[in-house]
Amino acid sequence: MKNDIQYLPGVGPKRALLLKNELGIFTLEDLIHFYPFRYLDRSSVTPIAEVTPDVAYVQVQGKVVSRNLINIKHLSIMVEDDSGRMEMVFFKGVKWTYDKLEPGRTFLFFGKPQSFNGRINIVHPEIDNPVQDTSARGVLTGVYPSTEKLKNGGVTGKVMCKLEQAALSLCLGEVHETLPESIIRAHGLCPLPYALKNIHFPDDQRALALASRRLKFEELFFLQLSLLKQRYVRSRAANGIPMPHVGPAFHACFGALPYSLTGAQQRVIKEIRADLSSGSQMNRLLQGDVGSGKTMVAVLSCLIAVGNGYQTCIMAPTEVLAKQHYANILKYLAPTGVRCALLTGSTSRKDRRPILEGLADGSIGIVVGTHALIEDTVQYKALGLAVIDEQHRFGVDQRATLWSKGPGAPPHVLVMTATPIPRTLAMTLYGDLDVSIIDEMPPGRKPVQTMLIGQNRLPAMYRFMREQIAMGRQCFVVYPMIFINEKLEDVSNVEQGYEDILKAFPLEEGYKVAIVHGQQSNEQKEFNMSAFAEGRAHILVSTTVIEVGVDVPNASVMVIRSAQRFGLSQLHQLRGRVGRGAEKSYCILVKDPKTSREAEQRLELMCSTEDGFEIAEQDMKMRGPGDLEGTQQSGLPISLGIASLTRDGLLLEEARHCAQSVLDGDPSLEKPQNAVLLRELRKGKFELRDYSNIS
Numbered sequence: 001m002k003n004d005i006q007y008l009p010g011v012g013p014k015r016a017l018l019l020k021n022e023l024g025i026f027t028l029e030d031l032i033h034f035y036p037f038r039y040l041d042r043s044s045v046t047p048i049a050e051v052t053p054d055v056a057y058v059q060v061q062g063k064v065v066s067r068n069l070i071n072i073k074h075l076s077i078m079v080e081d082d083s084g085r086m087e088m089v090f091f092k093g094v095k096w097t098y099d100k101l102e103p104g105r106t107f108l109f110f111g112k113p114q115s116f117n118g119r120i121n122i123v124h125p126e127i128d129n130p131v132q133d134t135s136a137r138g139v140l141t142g143v144y145p146s147t148e149k150l151k152n153g154g155v156t157g158k159v160m161c162k163l164e165q166a167a168l169s170l171c172l173g174e175v176h177e178t179l180p181e182s183i184i185r186a187h188g189l190c191p192l193p194y195a196l197k198n199i200h201f202p203d204d205q206r207a208l209a210l211a212s213r214r215l216k217f218e219e220l221f222f223l224q225l226s227l228l229k230q231r232y233v234r235s236r237a238a239n240g241i242p243m244p245h246v247g248p249a250f251h252a253c254f255g256a257l258p259y260s261l262t263g264a265q266q267r268v269i270k271e272i273r274a275d276l277s278s279g280s281q282m283n284r285l286l287q288g289d290v291g292s293g294k295t296m297v298a299v300l301s302c303l304i305a306v307g308n309g310y311q312t313c314i315m316a317p318t319e320v321l322a323k324q325h326y327a328n329i330l331k332y333l334a335p336t337g338v339r340c341a342l343l344t345g346s347t348s349r350k351d352r353r354p355i356l357e358g359l360a361d362g363s364i365g366i367v368v369g370t371h372a373l374i375e376d377t378v379q380y381k382a383l384g385l386a387v388i389d390e391q392h393r394f395g396v397d398q399r400a401t402l403w404s405k406g407p408g409a410p411p412h413v414l415v416m417t418a419t420p421i422p423r424t425l426a427m428t429l430y431g432d433l434d435v436s437i438i439d440e441m442p443p444g445r446k447p448v449q450t451m452l453i454g455q456n457r458l459p460a461m462y463r464f465m466r467e468q469i470a471m472g473r474q475c476f477v478v479y480p481m482i483f484i485n486e487k488l489e490d491v492s493n494v495e496q497g498y499e500d501i502l503k504a505f506p507l508e509e510g511y512k513v514a515i516v517h518g519q520q521s522n523e524q525k526e527f528n529m530s531a532f533a534e535g536r537a538h539i540l541v542s543t544t545v546i547e548v549g550v551d552v553p554n555a556s557v558m559v560i561r562s563a564q565r566f567g568l569s570q571l572h573q574l575r576g577r578v579g580r581g582a583e584k585s586y587c588i589l590v591k592d593p594k595t596s597r598e599a600e601q602r603l604e605l606m607c608s609t610e611d612g613f614e615i616a617e618q619d620m621k622m623r624g625p626g627d628l629e630g631t632q633q634s635g636l637p638i639s640l641g642i643a644s645l646t647r648d649g650l651l652l653e654e655a656r657h658c659a660q661s662v663l664d665g666d667p668s669l670e671k672p673q674n675a676v677l678l679r680e681l682r683k684g685k686f687e688l689r690d691y692s693n694i695s
């Protein structure tokens with residue numbers, strides 16, 4: 001099993017290198033754990049005339065009739081069968097595909113059909129050799145993930161199958177069970193060797209289902225076991241800073257609040273108080289929609305730390321946000337007498353000195369800022385709690401630096417995020433954190449009326465914006481970031497939009513319009529943003545830089561152009577920018593003419609709900625967690641081989657319960673029946689980058 005892949009018949013040094021570089025397969029064991037991502041049932045080929053865009057995937061078999069190289073990055077192939085013709089489109093691997101798809105030859109094409117200009121095509125279909133052998137009907141053949149380099153190096157789908165066959169016949173006898181008998185029985189799992197054989201070469205659909213369930217369960221189980229075990233270790237190690245008191249500052253602030261806390265806020269503060277007084281280090285994720293009142297909770301938590309003689313820092317991802325936090329927090333702190341400071345990259349040398357001194361001698365209780373807070377020159381007397389806002393912008397290294405700033409023991413950590421994360425993803429991404437959710441909005445927040453319009457209604461929309469501006473309100477107009485060849489190309493887009501707005505809202509009539517985009521310098525951005533925030537501009541035209549941005553309670557209209565290009569969660573964040581003041585607010589989603597039906601459905605969902613969690617769940621279902629992670633998290637710290645966070649939510653819960661009950665009975669996995677689990681965990685496959693333990 002541990003043998004180098006190179007010595008497997010059919011591999012050799014050249015292919016071995018390819019398998020290592022392209023797929024990370026080094027040993028026979030790696031190879032047999034590299035699974036097909038789908039199966040071809042050779043009997044299910046759809047006649048071209050019957051293909052509709054409503055199905056998720058389709059397989060057609062057709063002869064290439066023409067190939068049209070539209071440009072170096074766009075290849076169009078026309079294929080036909082007895083029933084009709086359709087187009088296959090390629091924007092990647094154009095040369096390779098062009099050479100392969102010679103007119104007159106027949107291939108199998110597999111992919112997602114879509115409707116484009118009234119005709120159906122498939123973009124980037126997978127291409128396979130045609131079905132020749134009719135006796136193969138009903139037999140499931142695994143299709144393995146591949147790359148262009150692999151195909152060029154002769155490691156085709158067929159070769160992969162042969163290699164798997166060879167590896168299995170050598171290793172299957174050596175495969176040992178990785179789960180205790182009791183778990184296998186309790187969860188109705190098939191034995192591991194059976195699963196491995198059938199995931200590659202299924203006897204039939206039922207055998208495949210059994211194999212896949214077993215392997216998915218195993219993967220999710222070990223992931224959860226590893227996460228939960230880390231949590232056990234941390235909660236038992238009494239290395240946290242004990243904060244048994246609440247203290248006068250907390251009471252002073254609390255007593256002066258002009259409103260009472262929502263039930264959710266009260267619950268979360270209780271959870272945090274319990275953590276802080278427990279003697280273990282707190283690692284808590286605080287999730288709550290934009291406007292749910294997280295800042296309040298953060299401030300009260302900081303005041304508990306202050307009440308125990310410790311300092312706290314609040315880190316924001318941008319300077320604008322740090323300033324806004326600081327201004328808000330000062331208001332809350334007024335009745336407490338706690339000294340608070342703002343420290344960012346642009347704090348002047350002169351202002352910086354007294355702040356650094358105040359942090360070093362302990363006279364500053366709360367410091368708000370950006371990454372500047374964890375620079376080497378910043379020394380704390382006793383940092384007891386760090387609040388991190390929008391945590392995904394902070395890297396592992398920065399967290400590690402933060403840790404080193406504690407007074408011996410690491411500071412408690414409260415991570416705040418306004419991005420609602422679906423349960424299954426949260427259980428995985430933050431499986432080792434405790435999660436608090438503020439799922440209740442402060443009273444008095446008015447719903448944001450959301451509507452979806454086409455470009456033909458822009459004139460009516462402009463009229464509506466003028467009415468709102470006449471009533472003293474302000475409007476956002478947001479354009480998507482556009483990347484072409486990985487380069488940011490949003491400028492022309494948003495600048496064109498700016499021109500359009502200037503035409504519809506001319507200066508001569510007294511309208512003032514500001515523009516903010518990613519290509520501006522920080523000073524330009526801040527200048528324009530504050531012009532809007534301070535009410536000197538009626539309209540802010542921007543790209544998504546305002547997503548996690550400023551609070552402008554007077555803004556009542558959020559226009560989102562090319563709305564179909566945004567993810568749902570992103571739209572939700574943007575919409576959260578309005579509806580923060582006393583006025584009724586509106587979100588207008590403008591779709592482009594060629595918006596697909598699918599994209600339109602996503603936009604319709606936005607119009608029907610304001611519940612961030614529901615939107616996040618739907619977003620993940622529609623796009624898959626990959627995208628979600630790609631846009632919102634800086635990379636998932638683990639990669640799943642076979643299970644899917646989208647589709648296997650129930651199995652994930654089952655696996656997590658199972659892992660929990662194993663640990664409840666045997667926290668350090670010392671019992672003989674759990675030895676096998678410890679052995680698997682030690683292989684380290686499921687280790688999260690555990691930033692809480694970086695020293």
Ligand code: ADP
Nearest residue numbers: 259260261262289290291292293294295296442
């Ligand atoms: P978040 O940080 O979650 O986006 P904030 O803490 O900025 O939310 O709160 C949004 C607004 O709601 C602020 O103006 C805040 O003063 C107000 N607020 C917070 N908690 C309450 C409450 N319990 N009752 C009424 N208003 C509240």
Ligand code: MG
Nearest residue numbers: 290291294295
């Ligand atoms: Mg906030």
